[in-house]
């Protein structure tokens with residue numbers, strides 16, 4: 001791989017992206033002419049009111065949904081359907097209950113042409129990375145919600161994606177587990193140098209994780225907003241700058 005290609009790893013360019021749905025004969029504009037460049041290795045967090053199009057945007061980036069107009073390029077190439085350079089993590093990890101943690105993580109790697117030995121070695125590495133080394137042989141029913149979600153993260157990382165797409169990955173967790181998992185996600189993102197695009201309802205989570213926060217408007221005549229989070233890491237939730245940014249984001253939602 002040349003130096004230029006390496007520099008492009010996980011870079012996303014969104015141009016004039018539009019998507020509408022038809023609901024009871026009514027046209028519903030969800031995304032309207034969105035332009036956005038996401039840098040290689042960046043953490044972009046998407047927030048917005050319920051129904052503002054966060055999941056729709058993520059699904060288009062994942063190749064699970066088609067836009068009506070516009071383009072998405074990844075590393076300079078147009079996205080066409082799902083691709084091995086992207087991995088998606090949903091709110092529920094969707095583990096197969098009859099397989100162990102290790103088997104869940106290696107499941108499906110054979111169709112990618114991986115040898116069993118390589119699949120197991122990579123899976124074990126990422127199971128360790130998410131802190132579940134002692135649970136490789138456990139079944140999903142023996143895990144807590146946070147642990148199950150860690151398995152989902154390990155499974156996504158094992159295929160070594162350039163881009164991780166996460167739709168409210170911590171949304172179903174209790175408050176304490178959530179904070180611990182935010183710290184884990186931040187660490188994993190830094191270690192793996194992966195581009196991370198994450199949807200959340202939690203504004204504190206957005207500021208804790210993001211390089212930039214994209215605020216999708218509910219009213220589509222308004223433009224989306226991008227907010228830079230220039231705070232040192234690891235982030236201090238009670239610092240004055242953190243609190244000020246949280247206020248700024250709350251104001252975006254008229255909750256000031």
Ligand SMILES: Nc1ncnc2c1ncn2[C@@H]1O[C@H](COP(=O)(O)OP(=O)(O)OP(=O)(O)O)[C@@H](O)[C@H]1O
Pocket residue numbers: 021022023028030048049050051052053054055056057
């Ligand atoms: N397949 C579909 N058919 C029709 N309408 C849809 C479809 N998918 C999404 N929508 C509509 O598009 C809008 C945006 O949906 P989307 O799921 O992207 O919102 P969201 O921002 O992720 O919301 P939430 O925070 O509740 O998850 C909603 O009004 C929804 O009703």
Ligand SMILES: [Mg+2]
Pocket residue numbers: 054055056
């Ligand atoms: Mg959603």
